[in-house]
Amino acid sequence: MEEFFKGLERMEKIHIPGLEALPQHTVVLEIDEFLLGLDSLTPIQGQLQIIHQGNYLQVSTEAQAIVTLKCDRCLQQYNHRLTVEAAELIWLSPESDAAVEPNLEIEVTLDDPVETLSPQGYFDPQDWLYQQLSLQLPYRQLCDQNCEGxxxxxxxxxxxxxxxxxxxxxxxxxxxxxxx
Ligand SMILES: [Zn+2]
Incomplete structure (x- = not known):
């Protein structure tokens, strides 16, 4: 268990059975670091909470960073404040590695868990946070709405x-x- 907590301080992968064994089945990570693949001026700061709910993980975050983007028009680099407030349910399924049964009819609504992980596997908070932040990147990257480029x-x-x-x-x- 001590090893488990040591890993948590550095946003390392979380062993899912270890999370389930915690009294509240919950970890809250304080985020204050740079993420690989995300060009940011400041470290990403915020919180990431993971709750083991038996057959799914409930993951949520509130985080922000100043990222360096390249303007689509003038190609100059500029700083952009990126904020993310996201929550996702990740289904825990022993067959998560296997192909999804094609005949199985699943009604997927926005609230349903769509991602799956093995209950004996790991949850990667860095990767998840990276995905959430990437989703918040502006589709059109402009240093200024009026950039003449x-x-x-x-x-x-x-x-x-x-x-x-x-x-x-x-x-x-x-x-x-x-x-x-
Ligand atoms: Zn520009």
């Missing part, structure tokens, strides 16, 4: 040499007019 810069770059050529042509024409 590269379009203006490209337009200027294209216009300038043209202007110079027109100017050269213009001065040539003036020169010719004077000579005539």
């Amino acid at each position: 590269l379009m203006e810069e490209i337009a200027q770059q294209v216009e300038q040499p043209l202007d110079r050529r027109w100017a050269a042509l213009e001065s040539l024409r003036t020169q010719l007019q004077h000579e005539i």
Whole structure:
């Protein structure tokens, strides 16, 4: 059991039977760390609660971080405050590794557990939190709603040499007019 608690401090994988053996079948993890794969300026901070409910895990979190994103328009990096408030039920099924019975009719509503884990297996809080945070990432990443992006810069770059050529042509024409 001591080993079990040591792992919890570092958001390591949680052995599901160990969780069930706890008096309240519950662990609350204090989150204050960077997550692999998520480019964040600050560590992710918040809480993650896992309750063993017999045949399912009830997992919930409230967390936030400042992540570094790349603007879709101007390609500049910018900071974005990411907050997540999520809850999910994870079904514990011994057959979770096996293929789901195709003839089994299951009515899936939003509240029903859709993910499954083996009751003898592990729950990975880092991976779960990463998924929840990823879901909160904006579909369109813009440094600013009014970002003009590269379009203006490209337009200027294209216009300038043209202007110079027109100017050269213009001065040539003036020169010719004077000579005539
Ligand atoms: Zn931008």
